[in-house]
C-alpha cells in the first residue's frame with residue numbers, strides 16, 4: 596500500500612526597494628523570431644536573480660539589454676525607477692552604473708591586479724581611489740597579489756580580480772554572465788559561495804546568467820527560467836523546484852517523473868496513491884502528476900508491486916529506478932547507506948511538499 600504525505604511550502608515576505616524592472620521587454624537581432632519576447636521581472640535591493648535556461652533561450656541577450664548593449668524593440672527597462680531602455684530612450688552602458696563580469700573575466704593584461712581593480716575609478720580623487728582599491732583588494736582576498744599581472748593568476752584569482760573591479764565603483768546593479776564557466780568544479784563551488792558572501796556583504800543587487808540549475812539554486816534569491824526567449828517562471832529556488840509551472844521547468848531543474856492520474860471527487864487518483872488536487876488547478880480530469888526522487892521513499896516489502904530496476908551511486912545518495920506494476924518507472928533518492936539489490940520487490944511511500952499536476956491534453960512537449 597502506498598502512503599502519500601503532503602507538506603505546505605512557505606515563502607518569505609519581501610519589502611525592499613526595487614532596483615531593476617523589466618516590463619514586457621522584447622529584443623530582436625534581425626527579422627525572424629525575437630531573441631527575447633515579453634520579458635517582465637524585477638529585482639529588489641540586494642537580491643541575486645539567476646537567469647536560467649538552455650543554450651539559445653535568451654539569457655545573454657536579456658543581460659546585454661539590461662547593461663545597455665542591446666536596444667529593446669519594445670517594452671521598458673528601469674534602474675532605480677528611471678527608464679534606461681525603451682523604444683524612444685536608450686541610456687548608454689557607461690551611464691547606467693552597472694558592473695559586469697564576463698565569462699572570460701576580460702582583465703586588462705598590461706595592468707596589474709591593483710590597476711585592473713582601479714580601472715573604473717578614474718573620476719575619484721587619488722586618495723579616495725587608493726582607499727577604495729585597498730578595500731576591494733582586502734574584501735576579495737587579493738591584497739598580497741596586487742602587484743601581479745593577470746597571466747600570473749589562477750582562474751579563481753582572475754575571477755576575484757574581475758569581481759573586485761566590477762564592485763569598486765559601487766554599481767547600482769551587477770551583471771554576471773556565466774562567471775564560473777572557466778573554473779574547475781572545486782574552485783567553482785568555492786567561488787560561488789565567495790561571490791554570494793561579497794554580494795550580500797555589500798548589499799549589491801545582481802543578475803547572474805547560468806545554464807546550471809544547481810548554480811542557480813545555490814546563488815539565487817529568485818530564479819527566472821527562460822524557454823525560447825520567454826520567461827517561463829520567476830520564483831524562489833524552492834518554488835521553482837517544488838512547484839514548477841510547466842513540465843519544461845520541472846525537467847530543467849532536476850530529475851522528475853510523471854505518472855498518469857485522474858481527478859475524481861477533488862482528489863487525484865494514481866497508481867502511487869491519492870493526492871489532493873492543487874488549489875488553482877483549472878485543467879481537465881486527465882493529468883500527469885510530477886514526482887521528484889526526493890519525494891519517493893522505498894520500503895522493504897517482498898509483496899510490494901515495485902521492482903528495483905536501476906541504481907546510481909552518487910556519493911551522498913543513491914538514485915533507484917523502481918518499475919511499478921503498470922510498467923511506469925519512478926526514481927527514489929535514498930541515503931547512500933540504504934542498499935536495495937536489483938530486482939528486489941519493494942513498495943513506495945510518497946512524501947511530497949505539494950502535488951504538482953499538469954493537464955495531459957495541454958502538455959505538448
Ligand code: ATP
Pocket residue numbers: 624625630648649650651652653654655656657806
Ligand atoms: P547560451 O547559453 O548558449 O549563451 P543564451 O541563452 O545566452 O545562450 P542568447 O545568446 O541570448 O542565448 O541568444 C538568444 C538567441 O539570439 C539565439 O537564437 C541566438 O542565436 C540569437 N543571437 C544571439 N546573439 C546574436 C547576434 N549578435 N546576432 C543574431 N542573433 C543572435
